[in-house]
Amino acid sequence: MTDVIIVGAGPAGMSAAIYALRSGKTVTVLEGETIGGQMSNSPRIENFPTVKASSGSDLADKMFEQMTDLGAELELDRVVEVVKRGEGDFLVKCEYNDYEAKAVIWATGAKHRHIGVQGEEELIGKGVSYCALCDGAFFTGEDVVMIGDANTALSYTMFLSNCCKHVYICTLFDRFFGEKAMVDQVLARENVSYEHCLELQRFLTDDQGSLKGLVFKNTKDGSERRYDVKGCFIAVGQVPNNDAIKSLVDLDKGGYVLAGEDTITKTAGLFVAGDCRSKRIRQVTTACADGSVAAIAATSYIDALK
Ligand SMILES: Cc1cc2nc3c(=O)[nH]c(=O)nc-3n(C[C@H](O)[C@H](O)[C@H](O)COP(=O)(O)OP(=O)(O)OC[C@H]3O[C@@H](n4cnc5c(N)ncnc54)[C@H](O)[C@@H]3O)c2cc1C
Structure with a gap:
């Protein structure tokens, strides 16, 4: 069993992985689509401290290298459900495999909102x-x-x-x-x-x-x-990716997980970080901050298990 499963390899998930690994925990990161998350769609990021200007994908590559150098395992698999079987015992069900962990950090960000005008879905890829x-x-x-x-x-x-x-x-x-x-x-x-x-x-x-x-x-x-x-x-806003944990957390009206800066949810051992959390500012820096806080919280949760 892995100590911590992190769902999502965006800046929140990758920061969480770096902090959890440096706390001596084993980490598996599950990513359903693109390493780097939303920032890999940004041609230019100019507000990440120490990096004057960079494409989002370059920044993502650096985070990914740091995380894997420390020993993070990465699986390209989309999570469909998270089940808590007991204290320190989570089953994470994915499209291809199931995974087990003592704690889960949910860092799945958000995806593009569609306008909802007739024909929109059929025209994706056709203009x-x-x-x-x-x-x-x-x-x-x-x-x-x-x-x-x-x-x-x-x-x-x-x-x-x-x-x-x-x-x-x-x-x-x-x-x-x-x-x-x-x-x-x-x-x-x-x-x-x-x-x-x-x-x-x-x-x-x-x-x-x-x-x-x-x-x-x-x-x-x-x-x-x-x-x-x-x-x-x-580009008319976003919808969070929280369906797979909706029975374990409280969601706000927009579907974001209700959790404070401590990233703690109502399910002990499940933490939520980054854009999928209910908060005001959604940026790379705030996602990284959430990821590090969640990793430290997950470490404390695991260390307290009997
Ligand atoms: C075009 C664009 C430009 C931007 N420019 C800037 C900028 O200049 N500066 C700045 O600070 N911020 C910028 N942002 C915002 C920033 O990218 C986000 O705030 C940040 O990426 C959020 O990080 P996150 O890790 O919380 O989520 P995300 O980046 O959304 O990453 C979440 C990851 O989780 C994965 N995932 C989702 N559901 C599942 C599932 N069920 N199973 C497995 N994996 C899953 C996703 O595929 C994704 O890779 C920009 C965003 C966009 C779209």
Whole structure:
């Protein structure tokens, strides 16, 4: 049995692994998708102390190397359920295998929210994307629409403006909600423009079922606004990945796990770290902080077991 199973290899999970390993515990990290989590979608991170500027994936590589050098075991397997069988005895059920541990640190972050307009799911990979870094290059030299008003949308716009002809940012409300420095940086780009108060009404498709345009309603005057583009990037918030532990924790209205800065949940031995926890600021630094606190809490829990 592993001492600590950490679910999620984002900054929270990898920081937790580093702290738990340095406390002398054995650690298995279970990752369902991408090492590095969300930050691996960020073209440029400038607010992680000691790293002036780095791509998110470079930062993730460094964390991953540090964690594996210390002895972390990594399994690429998605967790579907966590069961507590007794004190210091957890069964973690995954798509491919089951794993056992004395304590579990849940660090599964969040995923992209979909807008919910008809046709959206069918158009994923046919013009609609939630990841500029993954799909931006497919639209090199073309016009694209970016839907969203906060830091992720701004960060994506910055990346897209390097390869696309023009990026049209469409926001639902009458302002941006991202950091001012980022808004200024993005809007200074010549091939970026924006329009506020636009609510997406429908996607337009061609004969092959691929995107050929978007129709919005201007919420101020009710007029229709059409963009003829083959690429649309969406960054309208996130949904936490907490389904697999929902019977063991309390969730807030948004589905985030209710836990304080101590990362302790209502199930002894289960700790929650990073963006999947109910909190105000979701950043790499706060995820790392949560991960380290959770690892120390898990270590204390294990040491206190009879
Ligand atoms: C485009 C973009 C740009 C950003 N830019 C910045 C920035 O400049 N500075 C900054 O500080 N922050 C930035 N952020 C935010 C930052 O990336 C997040 O706050 C941070 O990654 C959260 O870390 P986390 O470890 O809590 O979760 P995540 O990074 O979301 O990692 C969670 C991991 O858990 C995995 N997982 C989920 N469910 C399961 C499951 N059931 N089983 C196994 N694995 C699972 C996921 O695949 C993922 O790898 C950005 C985010 C995005 C999307």
